[in-house]
Amino acid sequence: MAKLHAFTVYYVKRGRNHRWRCSDVTFWCVDEHLCNQWTQALKELLEMQKSRPKQLLVYINPYGGKRQGKRIYEQKVAPLFSLASISTDVVITEHANHAKDNLFEVNIYKYDGVVCVGGDGMFSEVMHGLIGRMQKDSGIDQNNPKASLVQCNIRIGIIPAGSTDCICYSTVGISDPVTSALHIIIGDCQPLDVSSVHHNNTFLKYSVSLLGYGFYGDILKDSEKKRWMGPMRYDYSGLKTFLSHHYYEGTIAYQPAKQTHGSPRDKESCRTGCYICKKSEKQLAEQTKEHGLKHEEGEEDWKVIKGKFLAINAVNMSCACPRSPKGLSPAAHLADGSADLILVRKCSRFDFLRYLVRHTNQDDQFDFPFVDVYRVKRFQFTSKLSEDNESNVMDIGKKRFGQFCRDHPACCCNIVNSTWNCDGETLDSSAIEVRVHCQLMKLFARGIEENCKDEAAYSQSRIEQLL
Ligand SMILES: Nc1ncnc2c1ncn2[C@@H]1O[C@H](COP(=O)(O)OP(=O)(O)OP(=O)(O)O)[C@@H](O)[C@H]1O
Ligand SMILES: CCCCCCCCCCCCC/C=C/[C@@H](O)[C@H](CO)NC(=O)CCCCC
Ligand SMILES: [Ca+2]
Incomplete structure (x- = not known):
């Protein structure tokens, strides 16, 4: 028998549900020179993959x-x-x-x-x-x-x-x-949008997934004390926060993202090679070519919404995860330069549960009269409490009577602030200013x-x- 020569090629094989695995195939050959030529050619090809x-x-x-x-x-x-x-x-x-x-x-x-x-x-x-x-x-x-x-x-x-x-x-x-x-x-x-979060001209944090006030902020704050429970802490604090059913009063001002194509109510999701994100990449390149880093955004077209909210969720991406396979905003884009701002207004516990269940199934999460969604490039939030503080009309009596609103004792309206959940970290300030930076980083x-x-x-x- 002639002596055999061999080399093994390792390659990526697609499995189910986006899983990839490493597989290999071994090539045998009697001609040593031919075998070396193959390995050399393959090495050169790999070298070219910059x-x-x-x-x-x-x-x-x-x-x-x-x-x-x-x-x-x-x-x-x-x-x-x-x-x-x-x-x-x-x-x-x-x-x-x-x-x-x-x-x-x-x-x-x-x-x-x-x-x-x-x-x-x-x-x-x-x-x-x-x-x-x-x-x-x-x-x-x-x-x-x-x-x-x-x-x-x-x-x-x-x-x-x-x-x-x-x-x-x-x-x-x-x-x-x-x-x-x-x-x-x-x-x-994969380029990725990043939001910067500021308070009073002080940088607080960057965010790429969820910036959540109310429900997701309260879950996080409670769950941090239970880190020893591991991932289960979120189920425990989630149930507790759901039962407490707190509303928070405040004002949201936002600038709609007009430059991006697409809407949060689209049926199609952001996928590999997404043409909406590609268009944003092109726009960004043209903008940088024209203005360099000096480009400033206009101050026009701010929309203002006041209300009582169970949750304010701003997401730069769908926020899909094993608990919520389609995410909090299934049509959000990874790299279009915008975030989806979801406002969940005061509603009954039952209605809020119906909304939460839709995080986990195929039904439209935004098809509720108490849920609004906007695609934005910037937004600001001020809680009622800090507005009152700022205008010096704080009622000391409210503080003394504990955390519930004295004007509506039965409404569960919280006069203490909630906390912002910024990609799983709490922020120290409730009043924030947020701006989406298109494709600031890459994965x-x-x-x-x-x-x-x-x-x-x-x-x-x-x-x-x-x-
Ligand atoms: N050696 C360490 N000891 C303690 N904390 C650490 C250490 N290294 C990193 N951390 C902090 O632990 C925090 C949580 O870590 P990580 O995000 O990896 O896990 P997780 O909170 O369980 O998961 P997820 O963020 O996906 O919910 C991070 O904010 C990080 O700053
Ligand atoms: C009756 C059924 C109701 C079920 C509702 C399930 C909802 C799950 C939605 C999960 C959304 C995750 C958004 C991502 C947040 C992350 O940046 C952050 C850091 O890892 N995680 C959490 O805050 C942890 C948040 C965990 C919440 C449970
Ligand atoms: Ca985005």
């Missing part, structure tokens, strides 16, 4: 979600990175803000990307570190709410190991560490792919597209 990362900085939160981050990375992700010849510097975080602070100190420019292993909170830390570092290096003051921010071209990869993993689920279609690792390896790139992802029945059908459609 979007694939070679060096990554990895942060692992060992305490996120079910505390499995370190194990998930070591067992499922590191072997794939090493198979793909990616070199890594790994930091296991020792305290909150470790990753964020570290990103201000290290030479980030030597990396092709930063990977976070954890949940939405861990992603938020890495995003704040990277965006903050870019602004610092470019001399841009984050405290100026009107500043045009510098885009961050160092991509972030998310290995989901948290409690909600909403950002991973909404940008990949599944919360699965191996799938996310493969998106990183093949060098996918190692490609958006959610259209569902295809099987791989053969997918390949066929790709061939047809290419032809």
Whole structure:
């Protein structure tokens, strides 16, 4: 028998529900020279793939979600990175803000990307570190709410190991560490809108998923005390908050997003290669070419809404997650430069439950008389309490009689403020000013792919597209 020579090709195979797996095929051949020619040609082809990362900085939160981050990375992700010849510097975080602070100190420019292993909170830390570092290096003051921010071209990869993993689920279609690792390896790139949140010309936070006041703010505040329960804390605090049924009075002012095509009531969702996000990318490039970073937005066309709200949810993306597979705004776009502002007004407990149930099924969440939704580029919120404080008409008696509104004791209208839930972190201020920055950062992802029945059908459609 002649001596056989062989080489193995590792490739990505699509599974069900947006899951990707690594598969391999081994080629055998008797001719050693031919075998070497093949491996050489394949190596050269791989070398030409400039979007694939070679060096990554990895942060692992060992305490996120079910505390499995370190194990998930070591067992499922590191072997794939090493198979793909990616070199890594790994930091296991020792305290909150470790990753964020570290990103201000290290030479980030030597990396092709930063990977976070954890949940939405861990992603938020890495995003704040990277965006903050870019602004610092470019001399841009984050405290100026009107500043045009510098885009961050160092991509972030998310290995989901948290409690909600909403950002991973909404940008990949599944919360699965191996799938996310493969998106990183093949060098996918998904731009992402980021909202900046300010109070009185002071920068508070950035947000990419949910900015929620009322229901989601109260859940978060209560659940933070129960971190030891792990992801279950949200079910416990969710039920408690639902039963308390608190309303909050305040004023919302918003500027509609006129430049984006599409509406929150659209039937189609944002998917891989989304033409609405592509149009926004083109507009952004033209704007930057014309005005550079100096472009200022007009102050025209503010709309004002006063009312009592059970929940105010501003989402930059659908916020799909395993608990809510279509998300809070199923037609929101990842990179169109706008957010969907959802106002849930005072209604009965039963009606609010009907609304919440629609987070989990196929029915239209906005088809209720007490729910309004607007696609916006900027908004401001002031609670009734801070309005009263500002105009110096605060009734001290209200304070003394505890937290319920003295004027309507039976209405559950809360005179204390709720808290803003900003991607799973609480904000210190209730009065905020929010602005969406179109495609401020990039992820190692490609958006959610259209569902295809099987791989053969997918390949066929790709061939047809290419032809
Ligand atoms: N070593 C650490 N010790 C304590 N806290 C940490 C550590 N590293 C990171 N953190 C903080 O833990 C918080 C929560 O982490 P993470 O987002 O990973 O998990 P989660 O809250 O369970 O998930 P999700 O955000 O998806 O709901 C983050 O805000 C992060 O700042
Ligand atoms: C009777 C059935 C009612 C069921 C209602 C289920 C609703 C689930 C909606 C989940 C929406 C998640 C939005 C994303 C928020 C994240 O930025 C944040 C950080 O991870 N998570 C939470 O605040 C955690 C929020 C958890 C809420 C439970
Ligand atoms: Ca958006």
